[in-house]
Amino acid sequence: xxxxxxxxxxxxxxxxxxxxxxxxxxxxxxxxxxxxxxxxxxxxxxxxxxxxxxxxxxxxxxxxxxxxxxxxxxxxxxxxxxxxxxxxxxxxxxxxxxxxxxxxxxxxxxxxxxxxxxxxxxxxxxxxxxxxxxxxxxxxxxxxxxxxxxxxxxxxxxxxxxxxxxxxxxxxxxxxxxxxxxxxxxxxxxxxxxxxxxxxxxxxxxxxxxxxxxxxxxxx
Numbered sequence: 554x555x556x557x558x559x560x561x562x563x564x565x566x567x568x569x570x571x572x573x574x575x576x577x578x579x580x581x582x583x584x585x586x587x588x589x590x591x592x593x594x595x596x597x598x599x600x601x602x603x604x605x606x607x608x609x610x611x612x613x614x615x616x617x618x619x620x621x622x623x624x625x626x627x628x629x630x631x632x633x634x635x636x637x638x639x640x641x642x643x644x645x646x647x648x649x650x651x652x653x654x655x656x657x658x659x660x661x662x663x664x665x666x667x668x669x670x671x672x673x674x675x676x677x678x679x680x681x682x683x684x685x686x687x688x689x690x691x692x693x694x695x696x697x698x699x700x701x702x703x704x705x706x707x708x709x710x711x712x713x714x715x716x717x718x719x720x721x722x723x724x725x726x727x728x729x730x731x732x733x734x735x736x737x738x739x740x741x742x743x744x745x746x747x748x749x750x751x752x753x754x755x756x757x758x759x760x761x762x763x764x765x766x767x768x769x770x771x772x773x
Contacts, residue, residue, distance in 0.1 A: 596639040650685040652698035669736025678706035719749040
């Protein structure tokens with residue numbers, strides 16, 4: 554199953570640099586912000602040991618994944634059987650981040666996304682497994698990865714969706730400010746009872762204006 558997409562620390566620093574429907578171009582950086590990663594490339598098997606280390610290093614900062622330590626190999630969290638594509642961000646030959654686009658199958662989030670967007674699962678693609686090396690935070694890495702994932706979903710003719718921990722109010726507000734809309738809620742079986750449900754979000758600007766699917770839905 555999917556896990557929520559975290560908003561790493563750089564996103565709070567960058568404001569409007571890179572997220573959302575009007576901000577997928579290059580960010581404008583001040584002199585205090587280093588440039589974004591040199592390149593994105595498809596993930597390869599040789600990247601996995603480094604990615605495992607990055608995921609472990611960033612988890613205390615982002616709370617992602619929510620379940621930690623994982624009850625299965627970390628490699629199985631990063632590489633999903635439903636992947637449509639996956640990339641790493643590379644800076645000076647070092648891998649500094651990861652994102653994937655996943656097929657929407659059956660699961661705890663699928664019904665909510667479908668009901669909230671008015672679209673079948675085959676018309677959606679999930680942005681997932683987005684994480685960044687904490688040493689590269691504040692540089693637009695997460696924004697660059699997110700933009701690539703959204704672009705790929707749109708190139709497939711699909712509406713991008715994601716889920717996020719609702720307690721991350723700063724993250725939710727930033728996603729909403731840049732076009733992501735809350736379309737539902739979900740409570741995965743692994744979420745502790747004392748935690749609020751995950752929010753299901755979508756970039757509904759991909760839908761035709763005025764259609765019933767494109768109107769914002771109120772989460773249950």
